[in-house]
Amino acid sequence: MFKKLLACAAALATLAAIPAEARTEKIKVHGASLEGNLEGNSADRDVYVFLPPSYDSNASKRYPVVYFLHGYFATADAYENLVKFQEAVDEAAAAGNELIVVLPDAHTKFKGAMYSNSVTTGDFEGFVTRDLVSHIDSNYRTLARAESRGLSGHSMGGYGTLKIVMKYPGIYSSMYAMAPCCLSPSAITLEQARGAASMTPEQIEAADFGAAAAAASLAAWAPDPNNPPNFIAVDEKDGKLSPVITARLHANSPLVLLSQSVPQLKAMTAIGIDVGDKDFLLADDTAMHNELNRFGVTHDWEVFEGDHGNRVAARVRSDLLPFFGKHLAK
Amino acid sequence: MKLTKWAAGVLALMTLTVASAQAQNITAPPAAVPNGITVEEVKVHSAAVAGNLEGNSAERSAMVVLPPSYASNPNKRYPVIYYLHGFSIDGRNFYNFMKVPEAVAANAAQGREFIVVVPDTLTKMGGSMYSNSVTTGDFQTFIAKDLVAYIDGKYRTIASRDGRGLVGHSMGGYGTWRIAMRYPEVYAAIWAQSACCVSPRTETVESATAMANVPYADVDKAGFGMRAGLASAVAWAPNPNNPPYYVDFPLKDGKVDQFVIAQWAANSPLALVASHVDALKSFKAIGSDVGDKDGLIRDDTMMHEELQKFGVAHEWAVYEGTHTDKIGQRFSEIVLPFMAGHLAK
Numbered sequence: 001m002f003k004k005l006l007a008c009a010a011a012l013a014t015l016a017a018i019p020a021e022a023r024t025e026k027i028k029v030h031g032a033s034l035e036g037n038l039e040g041n042s043a044d045r046d047v048y049v050f051l052p053p054s055y056d057s058n059a060s061k062r063y064p065v066v067y068f069l070h071g072y073f074a075t076a077d078a079y080e081n082l083v084k085f086q087e088a089v090d091e092a093a094a095a096g097n098e099l100i101v102v103l104p105d106a107h108t109k110f111k112g113a114m115y116s117n118s119v120t121t122g123d124f125e126g127f128v129t130r131d132l133v134s135h136i137d138s139n140y141r142t143l144a145r146a147e148s149r150g151l152s153g154h155s156m157g158g159y160g161t162l163k164i165v166m167k168y169p170g171i172y173s174s175m176y177a178m179a180p181c182c183l184s185p186s187a188i189t190l191e192q193a194r195g196a197a198s199m200t201p202e203q204i205e206a207a208d209f210g211a212a213a214a215a216a217s218l219a220a221w222a223p224d225p226n227n228p229p230n231f232i233a234v235d236e237k238d239g240k241l242s243p244v245i246t247a248r249l250h251a252n253s254p255l256v257l258l259s260q261s262v263p264q265l266k267a268m269t270a271i272g273i274d275v276g277d278k279d280f281l282l283a284d285d286t287a288m289h290n291e292l293n294r295f296g297v298t299h300d301w302e303v304f305e306g307d308h309g310n311r312v313a314a315r316v317r318s319d320l321l322p323f324f325g326k327h328l329a330k
Numbered sequence: 331m332k333l334t335k336w337a338a339g340v341l342a343l344m345t346l347t348v349a350s351a352q353a354q355n356i357t358a359p360p361a362a363v364p365n366g367i368t369v370e371e372v373k374v375h376s377a378a379v380a381g382n383l384e385g386n387s388a389e390r391s392a393m394v395v396l397p398p399s400y401a402s403n404p405n406k407r408y409p410v411i412y413y414l415h416g417f418s419i420d421g422r423n424f425y426n427f428m429k430v431p432e433a434v435a436a437n438a439a440q441g442r443e444f445i446v447v448v449p450d451t452l453t454k455m456g457g458s459m460y461s462n463s464v465t466t467g468d469f470q471t472f473i474a475k476d477l478v479a480y481i482d483g484k485y486r487t488i489a490s491r492d493g494r495g496l497v498g499h500s501m502g503g504y505g506t507w508r509i510a511m512r513y514p515e516v517y518a519a520i521w522a523q524s525a526c527c528v529s530p531r532t533e534t535v536e537s538a539t540a541m542a543n544v545p546y547a548d549v550d551k552a553g554f555g556m557r558a559g560l561a562s563a564v565a566w567a568p569n570p571n572n573p574p575y576y577v578d579f580p581l582k583d584g585k586v587d588q589f590v591i592a593q594w595a596a597n598s599p600l601a602l603v604a605s606h607v608d609a610l611k612s613f614k615a616i617g618s619d620v621g622d623k624d625g626l627i628r629d630d631t632m633m634h635e636e637l638q639k640f641g642v643a644h645e646w647a648v649y650e651g652t653h654t655d656k657i658g659q660r661f662s663e664i665v666l667p668f669m670a671g672h673l674a675k
Contacts, residue, residue, distance in 0.1 A: 033608065117605045119640060126608060185592040223604055226639060244632075247530040247601035250592035257596060259568055260462045263378065263471065294571060295464060 023056065024086050025049045029104065029135045033126030038231040039109040039219065041122050046076050046105040047132065049140065050089040052098040062141045064099045064148040064328035066321070067128070067172075069157030072112035072181065072216065073209055076105035079154075083313045091317055097325030100140060104132055106160075109230075110204060110216035114182070115153075115160025116252060120223035120231040121216075128160070129168045147269070147329035152176040152320055154312050155281075158273075159183065162254040162288070165268065166261035174327040176272040176320050179308055183284045185253040186217055190234065190241040193218055197232040221252040255284075255291055262295045270327040271299035274319065276306035354550060354557070355452065356419040358427035364435035366398035371422070372484070374449070376476040382467030383576040384454045384564065391450040392477065393425040394485065395434045397443035407486045409493040409673040410445045411666065412473065412517075414502030417457040417526070417558050421450030424499075433662035442670035445485060449477050451505075455549060456557040459527070459565035460498075460505025461597060465576040466565050473505065474513040491518050492614075492674035497665055499523040499657050500626075503618075507599040507633070510616075514609035519672040521617035521665045524653050528629040530595035531562060533580045538587075542579040567593045600629075600636055607640045615672040616644035619660065621651030 027047050034043040052063060070079040079085075085101050092099065106113040106124055113124040128151075137144040151172040153161045158180025165175045196215035204212065215232070222245045224233035235242035250256050258265070265271065271292070275285040282303070289301045300323070304311060363369055373389045380388035399406060415424030425448040434446055451458040451469050458469035473496075482489040496517040498506040503525025510520045533541070541559050544552050549560060560575070567578045567590045580590040595601055603610065610616065616637070620630040627648065634646045645668065649656060 117608065119604075119607055123608050185589065221605070224639070225641070243530050243532070243595070244598075244600050247592075247595035247598055248604050251596040251598075251601040252605065253592065253596070256589070256592045259464070259593060260566075260597065262464050263462065263468050294569070296570065 023051045025051065029132055031122070031127035031131040033131050034122035034124070037118075037122030038120045038223070038225060039122070041108045041113075043122070045127070048076055048080050048085065048103040049136070050085045050101040050103070051140075052089055052093045052100065054093070054098060055100075055141070062143045064150070064324065064330060065136060065142045066099055066101050066150040066152060066324045066328070067132070068101055068103045069115055069128070069151070069153030069160045070103065070106065071153070071155030071157050072213055074112075075107045076103050079103060083316050085316070088313075088317050088321060092321040092325060097321060098330075099321070099324060099328065100136075100142060101321075102132070102136055104128065108216070108219070110219050111212050112156050112216045114156060114216060114220035114252075115164060116220040118220045118223040119225050120219045124160075125164060125167065128164060129171050133171065143329065145329075146170055146173045148173075150174045150176070150324040150328050152178070152324070153180075154178040155181045155308065159254065163252065163257065166254065166257050166264055169264040169267060172268075173329075174268060174270040174324060176323050178312060178315065178320065179275045179279050179281055180254070180273065180285060180288070181281055182217070183253065183255045183288050185250040185256050188214060188218060188241060188246070188249060190236055190239070193222070193232060193234045193241055193245070197227060197230050197234045199230060217249070222248050255287060258288075258291050259295065262297065265292070265295075265297045270323065271297065272319070272323050273299060274302040274304060274315065276308060276311060277303050278307040280308060354418065354554065355423070355456065356427070357423045361426045361429050361431050363431045366438075367431045367435050368396040368400060369431055370394045370396070372480070374477055374480045376467070376472040378471035378476055379467035379469060382463075383465045383568070383570060384467070386453045386458075386467050388467070390472065390477075391421055392481075393421055393430065393448040394481070395425075395430050395446045395448075396485070397434055397438045397445065399438070399443060400445070400486070404486075407488045407493070408443055408445045409495065409669070409675065410447060410481060410485075410487045411495045411497055411669055412477070413446055413448045413661070414460065414473065414496070414498030414505045415448065415451070416498075416500030416502050417561065418554055420452040421448045424448060428658040428661055433658070433666060436662050437666045437670070440667075442666060444666065444669065445481075445487060447477070447481055449473060453561065455561035455564055457501050457561045459501060459561060459597075460509060461565040463565045463568040464570050465568035470505075470509055470512060474509050474516050478516060488674050490674070491515060493518070495519045495521070495669040495673055497521045497523065497661070497669070498525070500526045500653065504528065504599065508597070508602065510613065511599070511602050511606040511609050514612045518613065518674075519615040519669055520613060521668060523657050523660065523665070524620045524624050524626055525599070525618065525630055525633065526626060527562070528599050528626075528633045530591075530598040530601060532591060533586055535581070535584065535586055538579060538581040542581050546574040562594065566597045600632060603633075603636045603640060603642075607642065610637065610640075610642045615668065616642065617646075617665065617668050618644060619647040619649060619664070621653060621656060622648050623651060624653040626653065
């Protein structure tokens with residue numbers, strides 16, 4: 001009997017000696033900002049919350065939070081699978097960098113919200129900056145202040161990171177954009193707009209990356225509540241897409257927006273941007289780096305060996321999480 | 331060039347008034363101050379404007395017009411109307427032209443008491459465009475943050491969104507639209523009078539070349555339309571490495587530089603409405619008006635239609651008048667009563 005107890009206690013002791021592992025919660029967060037969007041995208045979004053190992057054992061500790069926005073043509077599930085954030089958070093904690101990572105889903109009818117504010121797609125800017133932050137701060141032991149809040153993302157998520165930081169100062173203190181897309185002003189033709197505006201669900205399903213991305217951009221940046229079924233603007237002037245519609249696309253380009261947001265960018269504690277040397281976005285992302293330099297905005301910039309997607313998981317571990325560990329207040 | 335219409339409209343104003351020989355800015359005779367009205371000119375330091383490359387002062391003047399009961403009723407707090415002036419005029423002369431003290435007195439006599447604040451944003455180029463430029467200064471933040479903090483700190487205001495209205499004329503109407511979209515949490519109600527610069531501005535190689543060829547020393551003599559173009563350029567396409575203007579003119583390799591045109595376009599209210607619908611819908615009330623003889627009627631009507639398309643409730647009026655002949659009267663008789671109906675008392 002006694003032996004059994006001892007064996008049991010020994011087993012327990014062994015269990016206790018094994019470091020606890022990061023715990024993942026997959027939750028739904030209601031986005032009031034997303035209600036009533038014309039595409040019928042759900043206002044109740046999947047959100048992964050990756051908690052550090054000490055979260056349950058240290059019930060009074062509060063943690064910095066890194067929000068990570070996924071890329072286009074994908075979902076939060078796909079990025080969870082791609083990056084294995086659970087492991088990454090665990091490894092960071094083992095290195096003394098304890099933080100919570102939050103990965104919201106922004107998949108839409110056209111396969112990506114562009115993290116923009118559109119009556120067609122939904123106000124994903126409001127979802128990310130208000131609904132999500134307030135839900136996480138109310139339900140988890142976060143350090144609920146800008147100094148301890150970081151925003152990051154890959155590709156479309158890198159785009160969202162840059163644009164949201166410029167447009168909503170004071171919520172995040174540090175940001176990291178991995179291979180951000182969609183930085184240059186888009187040139188979309190009337191034919192492309194008409195094509196996107198009339199795509200059937202079957203055509204959307206079958207669309208390749210480029211065609212779907214153009215349609216997603218239009219839904220996010222050039223909505224028209226009076227033009228069903230896809231609620232995309234096709235206003236014409238002199239046989240071309242109306243300059244007002246083109247202007248709306250331009251008004252969502254981070255390269256264009258930068259010069260109206262210099263003090264807000266300079267107020268950030270830290271900005272990081274990276275891109276692979278074989279990434280098709282290298283030129284665009286380098287233009288962003290140069291533009292930040294031109295306006296004297298200090299930032300970390302790295303061109304690494306790789307393409308658009310092959311180093312995301314590795315660089316979340318080697319660069320992104322350590323970056324936030326260095327810059328977010330604990 | 332889009333701006334010619336605006337220029338023509340405002341030239342009418344210039345002929346009504348005495349243009350100073352120096353900088354061609356519009357002046358108006360001192361406003362009468364009715365009994366009971368107190369006017370103070372304050373200097374507001376703007377951290378947001380400090381360090382701009384054009385050398386515009388960070389110490390900005392603001393005319394503050396206090397209602398009759400302000401002195402006698404030391405416990406009362408008042409709603410504040412911020413009133414933004416147009417291009418090629420300073421705050422004091424706009425206050426004069428609009429006869430702001432008389433408007434405050436007339437409304438107070440009807441039981442509608444406000445503090446009205448007219449900030450000055452005149453710049454080297456003739457106007458800040460109320461934008462956020464390293465060249466001009468971040469006047470957008472000056473209006474929405476620095477000025478509001480100063481006024482709330484110094485006067486007995488209703489120091490919350492419910493007690494603040496934003497109004498402007500012409501370039502000030504433009505400023506009203508863009509500041510309202512960017513900082514909706516600051517004001518409860520807004521009104522744009524004859525707003526300029528609503529459509530994306532475009533250039534030809536010829537017009538862009540003419541703009542780029544204005545000698546820096548001759549800006550003051552360049553004429554209203556050209557100065558307005560230069561002011562827009564430095565506000566929307568600043569370049570800290572390109573003195574003396576510190577601007578990217580919309581000209582590159584003999585062609586119109588489409589990136590600069592895109593930067594300008596991104597500052598046009600018509601381009602911004604679609605991505606700020608929630609901000610616009612958050613206001614208690616929005617108003618906009620324009621005269622039927624104002625060259626800006628087409629642009630302002632487009633803005634009205636854009637708001638309608640996105641379901642943003644607003645008052646809209648086209649009245650008999652030009653760009654300038656009814657604006658003072660309408661500020662007193664239409665805009666201030668509208669604000670009284672929507673702001674906290």
